[in-house]
Amino acid sequence: MIERWSRDQVLALAPDAPSRKAAQGVAKAAAWPLLGVVADGAAVVFGECAGSGAKPYRTCVDLAEPAYRCGCPSRKLPCKHALGLLLLWAAGEVPAAGAAPGWAADWLADRATRPTSDVAPVAGPGEAPRGMEAAAGRGGGRGTAAESARHARVTAGLAELERWLADQIRQGLAAAGDGDWDDLAKRLVDAQAPGMAGTVSRLRAARAADDWPERLLEEYALIDLLAVAYRRRAHLPAPLVQTVLSRVGFQVTREEVLAGPTVRDSWDVLGQRDEVQERLTSRRLWLRGRGTGRPALVLSFAPQGHALDASLVTGTTVHADLVFYPGAAPLRALLTTRHAAPPSPPAPPAPAPPAPAPPAPATTMRPTAAVPATTGPAALMGAPPGVTPEEAMDEVAAALAADPWTDSWPLVLAGVVPGRTRLGGFPLHRSAYDPWRLMAVSGGHPVTVAAEWTPYGLRPLTTWADDGTVVIL
Template sequence: MIERWSRDQVLALAPDAPSRAAASAVAAPGMWTSPGVAGGVLFGACRGSGPAPYRACVDLGEPAYRCSCPSRKSPCKHALGLLLLWSAGHVPEAAALPRWASEWPSQGADARTAADPAALPGGGPVLVPEGAGSKAAASDRRAGAGAARHARVAAGMAELERWLADQVRQGLAAAGEHEWEGMAKRLVDAQAPGVAGVVSRLARVRSEDGWPGRLLEEYALLNLLAVAYRRRAALPPELAETVLMRAGFPVTREAVLARPAVRDRWDVLGLRDETQDRLTARRVWLRGRRTGRPALVLSFAPPGQPLDASLVTGTTIDADLAFYPGAAPLRALVATRRPPGGEGGTGRVPPGVSPDEAMGEVAAALAADPWTDSWPLMLAGVVPGASSVGGFPLRRVTRACRRLLAVSGGRPVTVAAEWTPYGLNLLTTWDDDGMAVIL
């Protein structure tokens, strides 16, 4: 069961002060029709100025938001108001999601498209009948909603291609933050949130050293994604899946857990926390001892909410991991975790690879998924330098580098690091006793 968030934690997700005020105004129980929570998803219909209510959903696991209102803000005041209602204890547990809410996570389509008019909130949760006729009707609705969203995304991607061509033609020096913000908003309207997120972060690239080359790289990758989306029917199925996810089409937790799992003893190499869109994201890197397969487990929490701490750096877990689909599968969910056996616990240095083999891993990942921006490496027998490890440059020289030099003492060590196109982020090393030292 997901722990209920506090009011302050909910309001910390608001994009601006007016959204916080508006959310508080719509958080009254009388504004909502049949709100509920089931399967980690909040749902409800909020009375608005028009004849039809605004239907809002919040997936508490990611979290992710969807609302039928025309607001460009994410989360909008209705999603925030629904969260405030839940945090105050005014949203009851439901036996099942309404049909419109259950279809949203699997399709990623907005409520205006995905909802069946016969299942509008007001009569409580609607259980979809098991008869063949109802299944066929649901399939037809999904197909229609999916086609409608693809049409919107295709239009947004076509505009992105034209915009990128104009940016290059005008010159990189003419690029302005307002142009990136405008393009990002249009991509959100086109239901391509993944691409919109990349465009919105271009202002950060502009503020860094060597920004002209980096900005051109980002433009090239965006253009490649737009072209790949347009030609996705001709792509291998795994690469087409990658393109859809990069564009922003979600894959539900249930769909991932339904995929074949990979059992192994997984070494927890390290973790890194970062703030993304007013949420704290925790990236935990793992590597299988038998398969040598890398994995990334992501978790999210609003400000002040504790993050998942079940995967401890330096330990080994016996678990089944279910991987998200794609050409270079990396993100995974822990499907089943078993009690530690004889090889669990701490005190053993995980097996690593040489720098040449590590570079081969990165090259293979980029060949499969050109938009790969991070990959875990286990470098064995490397002597760290002042600004590089095993020939890989460091992204930035920090206290972690100095700590690594101190542990090494000029001797070869095993180092876990996160590869990025701009250098390594150091994670963990192991001392002479085989104990993990977090960098």
Template sequence: MNQQGVRWTVEQVLALAPDATSRRAGGELGATAPWSGTGSSGTGAVWGLCKGSGSRPYRTVVDTTGPAYKCSCPSRKFPCKHALGLLLLWAGDAEAVRDVDVPGWAGEWLADRSRRAAEQGRGAAEDRPARAADPEAARRRAERRAARITAGATELEQRLADLLRGGLASAERPGYGLWEETAARMVDAQAPGLAARVRELGAVPGSGQGWPVRLLEEAALVHLLDRAWLGIDRLPEPLAATVRARVGLTAPAEGPVVRDDWMVLAQYDSADARLTTRRIWLHGRETGRTALLLSFGAAGRAPQLALPPGFVVDAEIVPHQGAGQLRAELRERFGGTVPIEAPPPGGSVADATAAYGQALRDDPWLDSWPVTLRGVVPVPSEDGWQLADAGGPQALPVIPAARSRPGLWRLVALSGGGPVTVFGECGHRGFAPLAAWSGDSPETVTLT
């Protein structure tokens, strides 16, 4: 795989922005006026000097094979607006950012980055035996944590019983504070997965019309997870691994290494008051496997891991254990990136719902499942939009959260009333479109 001659699209650059403010600011810097000394190399480096408010321009360099960013500006966002502006200029104007020799200031950072990556790889290999040096101490720590989680799950069962005994309507009176207190106890019990579900319970009464039904659904799922944990010794190991992950016991990725040409289908962030979570969906061109990479950053900070949607990366991933689990860790990348030449294989709406149903058998707490719809048309409905099979009566509603996003209108424009291929997440609330392809072009249109 070779990076030379392959430039990202504007949409792929903007997909890397940590927030809407950075996206707008980067767009303003995506012109030639503020830049000088720009250039790129066939190995995936892009650099330039951006005029700022001071006397010295900001030195900006990007390694697109990471991607990774370096800028002399004081911003703590990754990528900063200067890196976004430089990439937008590189993507949109080949004459403004030509292939030239790497200047010394950019070359030093690129060389240092390569050296540190090599050292980290050696260090990780050396550390693996050391981490397993005292299995008895690790076993005792795991037993103590399991005991705390069991105590927390037992307390949560009592809280759910009190809720049902008092009636669902009573859940509105205490407000969110009581649930937050219960969630804090789950954190103390070292069960962050249970804590997150408790916080979701606390938010349901204020979610609008029909909240009692949703509260009952969420309470049932929490109860099921509690009972599964309390009886985990009787579960088959794949399901037990899923329960441990849902409770919050994150195990290291220890599955077999899988190397493939991975299509980067989508990347998007979600955030709360504590954490920013980045989800990157991959599909193996040879293995046909779908994988989810998760990366985290502190509140207000973008995670470090970023891959440009619409490209293919030759890489190794290590899957996590668990029934129906798609999560994996990125182990190592080889070479650069090339554009996706064709969308992943897909099926009908019926195929998508069947795949989600099958996945629920392995993981009852699953909110959605990645699917690719082929030959669907976005059409308006009474309560929003839906994706309908071009040759049949079946359709999937687009989730409410996606109806206000610009990506929905990009999808409608791409379709023009004709069938398209759409990748997204299919769940009990509907379908969340993340990427699309028309029959006339292999170019990936990002919808996030």
């Protein structure tokens, strides 16, 4: 039997403050000609609420999940009628009923045929929702009541998203338009899943591509995979739970990140890419450790018109400590401490001078290039060590196996000859076709190239000329 919830527990399920206020307005028994709660077998509270139309809104809540059903046109989940019905039940104003009406029984029967529930169960008063405690512990210690309430809202929002995706596949990919995606993204923001909302809002770009049916289907599949992973997170390894929570929109605090292990290395700054989203500019800086071979992403943000962090210069090597955000394939990192360059190994003893040779004809000798100094915390050290294209493909495959939602990864390819549409066997991103600057540096000979891998091709970032000059592409 489901123990009755408190008023605060019910209001914690509301997607936003207006919903809480509206729910209290309909939490009046006089507004519900039909009310009842069934406690035997399926625990469900149901009712019919008088609305602006001729027919009342039929509302029911499966208390074991919770899950909601209402005939009103609201896109919020739960809507004000479901919340108002729960408030009446919490106040003891809903009478017991022997059985649910036919429309509520049909909905419960339909839910019973599903292989898994849409949302996580809720325990009694004062307890975190069942099935969430383990996931919260794996997700960085999020076990407070506020986080549990947020998990309930996110779960309900993602359950609606799964149904929406199923409808899209059933109706056809061309059925959705920009307005549908915008409305869905707004509802996900209301459900406190901003990461998922951002992913949905980017579907417009996939729809505008030439190969949009394939692109859109791929995006739908990844979104559905993330929603299912969130729903089943209690059964996932802890690092993958961290990845899922992060991509849904649960932020990891700076303090939590700094509590992780430190990785000290000489980090090559491979390149950067700036993106403008609404009124915010983000800068993605790609690094790779010379000793560990580990890739890293350092993010910085600034409002439009303000300067971004310029302390990491492309082509330099920074001797520093990095701390990585937790996840299945850790990539994003914070730079914590810079260090002076490690001392250079002693030079080998000079060989004995050769025997004098007969004088040669006078020639004009070109002086050799000076070796740049490497004694500071950031110095020019020439091209970083690279990998073969085969090794790079294995690295990307391993990252995708750990985190299927990976959409970018830094690579350093050694000994590759650039072409107009391919680089070392990798296709180039359409925006990087005909990389004339890179091809000019190469001159048809193998070079070392730093590039950003994406599912749609490589974006070359930096290359190095024969004399060690850094060329930003």
